Amino acid sequence: METGYHxxxxxxxxxxxxxxxxxxxxxxxLEAPVGVVRGLRLHNVRIDQEASFVRLSTGTGVxxxxxxxxxxxxxxxxxxxxxxxxxxxxxxxSPARKIFVNLHKHKYILFVDEKGILCSIPxxxxxxxxxxxxxxxxxxxxxxxxxxxxxxxxxxLDIPVRIIxxxxxxxLSLLLAERTIDTQLVVICRxxxxxxxxxxARELGFAKEDIEGYxxxxxxxxxxxxxxxxxxxxxxxxxxxxxxxGASLSISNxxxxxxxxxxxxxxxxx
Numbered sequence: 001m002e003t004g005y006h007x008x009x010x011x012x013x014x015x016x017x018x019x020x021x022x023x024x025x026x027x028x029x030l031e032a033p034v035g036v037v038r039g040l041r042l043h044n045v046r047i048d049q050e051a052s053f054v055r056l057s058t059g060t061g062v063x064x065x066x067x068x069x070x071x072x073x074x075x076x077x078x079x080x081x082x083x084x085x086x087x088x089x090x091x092x093x094s095p096a097r098k099i100f101v102n103l104h105k106h107k108y109i110l111f112v113d114e115k116g117i118l119c120s121i122p123x124x125x126x127x128x129x130x131x132x133x134x135x136x137x138x139x140x141x142x143x144x145x146x147x148x149x150x151x152x153x154x155x156x157l158d159i160p161v162r163i164i165x166x167x168x169x170x171x172l173s174l175l176l177a178e179r180t181i182d183t184q185l186v187v188i189c190r191x192x193x194x195x196x197x198x199x200x201a202r203e204l205g206f207a208k209e210d211i212e213g214y215x216x217x218x219x220x221x222x223x224x225x226x227x228x229x230x231x232x233x234x235x236x237x238x239x240x241x242x243x244x245x246g247a248s249l250s251i252s253n254x255x256x257x258x259x260x261x262x263x264x265x266x267x268x269x270x
Contacts, residue, residue: 003028004091005064016149017070018121019081023090025062030055032098034123040066041091042081049073053092054122056129065125066090069118097214099186101126106182107133111164111197114141115216116188117150123186128157136161137175139189167193172200180205187213191220195260222261223251231261239267 005023012019033055040047049072056063070078101123108127112120120136127134136154138147138161151161164172176185185206187197194215201211221234228245240249242264249264256263 001028001094002091003030003094004089007087007090008063010086013067013121013149013153015152018118018149019068019070021066021090022056023064023066025064026089030062030064030092030095032095033101034126035095035098036119037093038096039093040068043088043090047073047081050096050118051092052119052122053095054126065122066092067118067121099123099212099214101130102184103130103132105132105184107135107179108184108186109176109179110134110136110186111139111189111213112136112150112187113139113189113193113216114145114147115190117147119188119214119216120150120186121153124154124157124159128159134159137164138162139164139193140166141190167196169200172197173204176201176206177204183210185211185213187211187215189213189215191215222259223249223264224256224259224261225249225264227266231259234262240264 003025004027006026007021007023009022010019011022034053036050036052038050040049040051049068051066051068053064053066056065068081070081073081110120110123124134124136136150136159138150140163147161147163154161185201187194189197194213198211202208222231223234223240224231225242225245225247227247228242230242230244232243234251238251240251241247242249248267250267252263252265254263255261
């Protein structure tokens with residue numbers, strides 16, 4: 001369901017390609033405190049671009065802070081955003097992804113990579129406003145990958161950002177094992193890094209409800225053949241043939257966390 005807002009104030013994050021809008025809810029209902037939408041309408045201009053948001057509750061009404069990365073916008077849409085964002089109406093699509101924020105947790109740990117910066121900024125703002133202790137770990141994708149915008153923004157909120165240059169299971173295990181009590185883990189990274197971090201956290205004692213976030217990019221989903229017990233990449237279609245034994249498979253909606261795959265049942269032939 002679409003929600004509508006009246007723009008109160010536009011702004012930019014210093015020395016970055018990020019613009020934001022502070023706006024007040026005029027119609028609809030935004031239940032999620034933090035999340036991402038996949039499209040917005042500024043006046044009569046449709047912006048088919050991801051935008052992240054945080055809900056700001058006030059005494060006079062519900063306000064939101066909406067963030068857009070201009071680097072991901074076509075030049076024409078960038079011009080429209082900068083020219084038309086000083087006042088007027090903005091409409092948001094229903095959230096494509098949401099993050100539940102447990103304000104009763106003592107600490108939050110956030111793992112984020114380059115693709116997750118836009119999504120993490122509103123979450124950091126909300127946690128800072130609530131006074132919740134927060135640690136941020138930025139996972140580099142390549143040697144010169146630098147989270148300048150994230151570090152600068154987090155510093156303004158007095159939140160430290162530490163850089164992880166490569167996947168090292170022993171050191172990450174030590175880091176997470178010491179923080180399993182009263183801690184919420186948020187992972188906003190590409191797949192399979194997201195999957196590896198979530199698996200490691202579960203092995204170390206994090207409950208399922210103590211892990212939030214989502215993967216960015218293409219998810220590498222698998223199908224488990226119930227005839228030969230082997231895995232293969234999940235296709236778009238609902239039926240496929242097993243690459244190992246040749247069986248015709250119907251791909252179910254059931255996802256096995258133990259197997260990390262959807263179950264592929266053998267099709268009965270008449």
